[in-house]
Amino acid sequence: MKKIQCDVLVIGGGPAGGVSAVTAKMNYPHKEILVVREHEVQLVPCAIPYVFGETLGCSEKDVASCAMAEEMGIATLVGKVKNVDTQKKIAYLNEDEIHFDKLIFATGSTPFVHASLEHALDLEGVFTISKNKDFIDKLDAYAKDKEEIVVVGSGFIGVEVAVEFATKGKNVTVIGGSKHILENAFDGELGNVAEEHMEKVGVTYIGEDRVVEVIDKNGDNVVNAVKLKSGKIIDTQIVILATGYKPNTTLAQNAGVSLGHYQGIWVDEYMRTANHDIFAVGDCSARRDFITKEPSKVMLASTSSAEGRVAGSSLYGIHYLKGFSGTIAIFSTMIQEIAFSSAGVTQAQAKRAGIDVVVGSFSGVNRHPATIPDAQEQFVKLVAMRNGGQIIGGQIIGGKETGEMINLIGMIIESHFDIYKVMSMQVATQPKLTAAPTSYPVVMAAHIIAQKIHKGV
Amino acid sequence: MKKIQCDVLVIGGGPAGGVSAVTAKMNYPHKEILVVREHEVQLVPCAIPYVFGETLGCSEKDVASCAMAEEMGIATLVGKVKNVDTQKKIAYLNEDEIHFDKLIFATGSTPFVHASLEHALDLEGVFTISKNKDFIDKLDAYAKDKEEIVVVGSGFIGVEVAVEFATKGKNVTVIGGSKHILENAFDGELGNVAEEHMEKVGVTYIGEDRVVEVIDKNGDNVVNAVKLKSGKIIDTQIVILATGYKPNTTLAQNAGVSLGHYQGIWVDEYMRTANHDIFAVGDCSARRDFITKEPSKVMLASTSSAEGRVAGSSLYGIHYLKGFSGTIAIFSTMIQEIAFSSAGVTQAQAKRAGIDVVVGSFSGVNRHPATIPDAQEQFVKLVAMRNGGQIIGGQIIGGKETGEMINLIGMIIESHFDIYKVMSMQVATQPKLTAAPTSYPVVMAAHIIAQKIHKGV
Numbered sequence: 030m031k032k033i034q035c036d037v038l039v040i041g042g043g044p045a046g047g048v049s050a051v052t053a054k055m056n057y058p059h060k061e062i063l064v065v066r067e068h069e070v071q072l073v074p075c076a077i078p079y080v081f082g083e084t085l086g087c088s089e090k091d092v093a094s095c096a097m098a099e100e101m102g103i104a105t106l107v108g109k110v111k112n113v114d115t116q117k118k119i120a121y122l123n124e125d126e127i128h129f130d131k132l133i134f135a136t137g138s139t140p141f142v143h144a145s146l147e148h149a150l151d152l153e154g155v156f157t158i159s160k161n162k163d164f165i166d167k168l169d170a171y172a173k174d175k176e177e178i179v180v181v182g183s184g185f186i187g188v189e190v191a192v193e194f195a196t197k198g199k200n201v202t203v204i205g206g207s208k209h210i211l212e213n214a215f216d217g218e219l220g221n222v223a224e225e226h227m228e229k230v231g232v233t234y235i236g237e238d239r240v241v242e243v244i245d246k247n248g249d250n251v252v253n254a255v256k257l258k259s260g261k262i263i264d265t266q267i268v269i270l271a272t273g274y275k276p277n278t279t280l281a282q283n284a285g286v287s288l289g290h291y292q293g294i295w296v297d298e299y300m301r302t303a304n305h306d307i308f309a310v311g312d313c314s315a316r317r318d319f320i321t322k323e324p325s326k327v328m329l330a331s332t333s334s335a336e337g338r339v340a341g342s343s344l345y346g347i348h349y350l351k352g353f354s355g356t357i358a359i360f361s362t363m364i365q366e367i368a369f370s371s372a373g374v375t376q377a378q379a380k381r382a383g384i385d386v387v388v389g390s391f392s393g394v395n396r397h398p399a400t401i402p403d404a405q406e407q408f409v410k411l412v413a414m415r416n417g418g419q420i421i422g423g424q425i426i427g428g429k430e431t432g433e434m435i436n437l438i439g440m441i442i443e444s445h446f447d448i449y450k451v452m453s454m455q456v457a458t459q460p461k462l463t464a465a466p467t468s469y470p471v472v473m474a475a476h477i478i479a480q481k482i483h484k485g486v
Numbered sequence: 487m488k489k490i491q492c493d494v495l496v497i498g499g500g501p502a503g504g505v506s507a508v509t510a511k512m513n514y515p516h517k518e519i520l521v522v523r524e525h526e527v528q529l530v531p532c533a534i535p536y537v538f539g540e541t542l543g544c545s546e547k548d549v550a551s552c553a554m555a556e557e558m559g560i561a562t563l564v565g566k567v568k569n570v571d572t573q574k575k576i577a578y579l580n581e582d583e584i585h586f587d588k589l590i591f592a593t594g595s596t597p598f599v600h601a602s603l604e605h606a607l608d609l610e611g612v613f614t615i616s617k618n619k620d621f622i623d624k625l626d627a628y629a630k631d632k633e634e635i636v637v638v639g640s641g642f643i644g645v646e647v648a649v650e651f652a653t654k655g656k657n658v659t660v661i662g663g664s665k666h667i668l669e670n671a672f673d674g675e676l677g678n679v680a681e682e683h684m685e686k687v688g689v690t691y692i693g694e695d696r697v698v699e700v701i702d703k704n705g706d707n708v709v710n711a712v713k714l715k716s717g718k719i720i721d722t723q724i725v726i727l728a729t730g731y732k733p734n735t736t737l738a739q740n741a742g743v744s745l746g747h748y749q750g751i752w753v754d755e756y757m758r759t760a761n762h763d764i765f766a767v768g769d770c771s772a773r774r775d776f777i778t779k780e781p782s783k784v785m786l787a788s789t790s791s792a793e794g795r796v797a798g799s800s801l802y803g804i805h806y807l808k809g810f811s812g813t814i815a816i817f818s819t820m821i822q823e824i825a826f827s828s829a830g831v832t833q834a835q836a837k838r839a840g841i842d843v844v845v846g847s848f849s850g851v852n853r854h855p856a857t858i859p860d861a862q863e864q865f866v867k868l869v870a871m872r873n874g875g876q877i878i879g880g881q882i883i884g885g886k887e888t889g890e891m892i893n894l895i896g897m898i899i900e901s902h903f904d905i906y907k908v909m910s911m912q913v914a915t916q917p918k919l920t921a922a923p924t925s926y927p928v929v930m931a932a933h934i935i936a937q938k939i940h941k942g943v
Contacts, residue, residue: 044922048924055937073854073917084918091857097925330915331913334915334926335912338909338929339910349909349936359912360916361914363918397532397533398533400542400547401536401542402541431919432887433890433891433894434890434893436891436913440897443912449806453806454809454896454900455789455792455810455813455900456788456792457788457827457829457893458787459532459819463889463890466786467794468554469791472795476512480512
C-alpha cells in the first residue's frame with residue numbers, strides 16, 4: 030500500500046475535471062493538485078461524432094491534450110477510485126490511499142438507455158456513444174463494412190453521428206419521439222430547417238415514434254432490425270442508442286454524498302456539496318435551468334467548464350462572485366455547412382413553464398452586401414418576457430459565425446438584459462464577416478419584440 | 487415651387503439616415519417619413535474597398551438596397567437640400583419647400599485631406615475614397631491599366647483598399663505615421679501581425695513617416711511620385727489619400743445648429759440637438775469615447791446605425807433608455823483570411839488617457855480539437871481596469887468567427903462587466919465553430935488578468 034498525499038484531489042479527467050484542476054492551480058499555485066482519471070487517453074467529448082465521418086476520420090485525432098496541466102505541475106494518475114472516505118479524507122485507488130484536503134467529483138456521465146432496451150446492448154451491432162476511446166474505436170471499426178444504421182434519439186449527439194455516417198455513404202435513419210429533431214433546443218420552425226438539411230445529407234427522420242424492440246431475427250445475437258411503437262419494422266445492421274446520458278454518481282453516493290434531482294450530486298452555486306471540502310462539477314452534478322429554475326438534464330462541456338472554473342476558484346473560500354445560477358443550455362451544432370445554435374428557453378419550453386413571452390424573428394444574410402461571395406442565410410429568433418422585456422432565449426441558423434453569435438445572446442440572457450438594451454447596443458459589422466449594420470439580426474429581432482409588446486400583441 | 491409636407495425629414499441616405507427612417511416608421515407608423523438623399527444610387531460604405539479587388543469586383547455589387555424602406559412606405563427624394571430654416575421648419579430643395587415637424591441630419595462625412603495636400607487633388611491620378619459611386623467607379627477605371635499605387639493612411643480603409651489592389655497584382659505601398667498599421671484599434675503586437683499579413687499579400691508598409699509632397703515631375707498634371715518627410719521619393723501612378731473623414735456639417739451650421747468637438751453636430755445621448763425637434767446621427771454628429779469620454783473621431787456604420795435606432799425611437803419623446811453613452815469604436819477588418827477585430831480602448835490608448843490597466847492575452851485555435859480541418863490561430867487580448875476589474879477594451883485575431891466574437895466583447899465593455907463576471911460566463915463551444923470549452927480565449931484572458939491583479943503585478 031502506497032500513501033499518496035495531495036491538497037486537492039480531482040476525480041475525473043474530462044473537461045470539468047481538467048478545468049477544475051487548472052483553475053485550482055492558477056488560484057492556489059502552492060497547492061498540490063492531483064487528477065485521477067480512468068483512461069490513459071481522454072477524448073474531446075464534443076468532437077466524438079466527427080470521428081465517424083470525414084471531419085476527423087479517427088479517434089486519434091480527437092485526443093484531449095494534457096499539456097497545459099502538465100506544464101503547470103498538476104499531477105495525474107490513471108486508475109479507478111474504488112471508494113472515498115469523506116470523514117478521513119482518503120480516496121482508495123487499487124491498494125493505494127490518496128489523502129486529500131479538498132475533493133472534486135468530476136466523474137461525468139455515461140449513456141442512458143431506457144430499461145426496456147438495456148438487454149439489447151448484449152446484441153452484436155448495438156452501441157451507445159460512450160466517451161471511452163476503446164468503445165468509439167469498436168463502433169468505428171464495426172461500421173466500416175456495414176451499410177444500414179439506425180440512430181435512436183434526435184438530440185444533437187444523435188444528429189451529429191447520423192450526419193457523419195451519412196456523409197460516408199451509409200444509409201442512416203434517425204428515430205425520435207418529437208415531431209422535429211433537436212426539439213430541446215429549437216422551436217419547430219427551426220427544427221424543421223435542421224431536419225431538411227439532415228435529410229439533404231441522406232438521413233431519414235422518423236419522428237413522433239419510438240423503438241419498442243431491437244430485433245435479432247436469426248437468433249444469432251446479431252441485430253438486424255428495430256420495431257417501432259407505430260408497428261414499423263426497420264431493417265438495420267447497426268443500432269446506436271443516443272438517448273441521453275446519466276450522471277456517474279455511484280462513487281459519490283457510496284461515500285454518503287447527497288444527490289439532487291435526476292440523480293446528480295447536489296451542489297450549491299459554488300459547486301460545493303453540503304460538506305464544503307467536497308465539490309462536484311460537470312455532468313455528475315445536479316443542474317437546474319437558469320430561467321425556469323427547474324431541474325435540468327442539459328449536459329454540455331461548456332457548462333461543465335464554467336462549473337470547473339467556479340469550483341477551482343472556490344476551494345479555499347469564495348474567491349469571486351459567481352455570475353450565474355443555473356444552466357442556460359447554450360450550445361451549437363452543424364449540419365453540413367449550416368450552423369444551428371441555441372441558448373436559454375425555446376418558445377415551446379416557455380409556454381410549458383407558464384412564462385408569458387413575446388418572440389421576434391429576423392431573416393437576413395451573414396454578410397453585407399449580400400453579393401459577398403460566401404454569403405449565407407442567417408436567421409435569429411429571440412424569446413423575451415412580455416413583462417420586463419428581458420431576453421430569455423435565442424436560436425440562430427446561419428454560417429460558422431453563428432457559433433460566436435450565440436455567445437453574445439448567451440451573455441444577454443445571463444445578464445437579464447432587456448430588448449431595449451439590445452436595441453441600442455453597438456456592434457461591429459464588416460462586409461466579409463457579419464450582417465449589415467442596418468439590419469444586424471439580433472438587434473432587429475429585439476426591435477420586432479419591442480413593437481409587439483408596445484402594440485400589446 | 488412645390489410644397490412638400492412630411493412629419494419626419496431625414497437628410498441623408500446612408501446607414502444612419504436609413505436606419506433612422508426605418509426605426510421612425512416602426513415606432514410611429516402613422517407619421518410620414520421622407521428621406522432626401524443626394525445620390526440616386528447609395529453604396530454600402532463598408533464594402534467600398536472590395537469593389538477594387540476580386541471580392542466584389544465592381545460597384546454595382548455594392549449598392550445598398552432600399553427595399554425595406556420602400557416596403558414600409560417611407561418616401562424618398564433624390565436631391566440636395568440647400569438650406570434649412572429650423573424656426574419655420576422648412577428645408578429648401580431646389581425650388582421646392584419641404585415642411586417638416588422633426589428633422590434628422592444624417593449628412594455623413596467626406597474624406598479629410600490635410601491642408602498641405604489639398605492641392606494635390608487637382609492632379610490626375612490622385613484620389614480619395616469618397617462614398618460616391620461615380621467617384622469610386624472613376625478610381626476603379628483609372629486603376630485598371632496602372633501598376634503602382636501609393637495609399638496614404640494606415641487606418642482600416644487604407645489597409646483594405648491596399649490589400650484589394652494588391653490581390654489584383656498591383657504594386658501597393660501604404661504610408662502611415664504610426665509604427666504599425668491600424669494603430670488606433672490595435673496595440674503593437676497585434677498591429678505587427680496585421681502588417682505581416684498585409685505584406686504577405688505584397689503590400690509594402692512605410693511607417694513613422696508622412697507624405698510632404700505629391701509630385702508631378704513632368705508638369706503635365708499627372709502624379710508620378712510622392713516625397714516623404716524622411717526624404718524618400720516613391721514613384722507611383724496613383725495616390726490614394728485615405729487619411730480619414732470629416733463630418734458634413736455645412737448645412738447644419740448654416741441653419742444655426744451648434745457644433746461640438748471635431749466639427750460634428752452637437753447632440754445629447756438621444757441624438758437631439760439643443761432644439762429637440764432637430765436631431766443628428768451618424769458621421770455628421772459629434773462623438774465621444776465610451777471609456778475616456780474624450781472627443782472621438784471614430785466613424786463606423788455600425789455606430790451610426792445604433793445612433794439611427796436611438797434617434798428614430800426618440801423623435802416624439804423618449805421611448806426607451808439608451809444603453810450607452812459614447813462610442814466603443816467596435817469594428818473588424820480582414821486581411822486575406824485573417825480577421826482583426828477591436829472594441830474599446832487599446833492598452834496604448836489607456837496609457838495615454840491615464841488609466842491604470844492590466845492586460846491579459848490568450849493564444850489558441852478557433853476549433854477543437856486543433857485537428858479539425860479548417861482550424862486557425864486565435865488570439866484574444868483584453869484590457870481591464872486595475873481598480874474594479876471592468877473590461878474596457880478587447881482585440882482579436884482569428885478566423886471569420888472573430889467578427890461576432892468582438893460583439894460579445896463589445897457587450898461586455900458596454901455593460902461595464904468585470905473580469906469575474908466573464909470568468910464564470912457560460913459559452914457555447916462546438917468543435918467545428920469555436921475554441922475548446924476548457925480554453926475559451928475570452929474567459930482565459932480574463933482569468934489571466936485576475937491572476938495579475940491578485941498578485942499585484
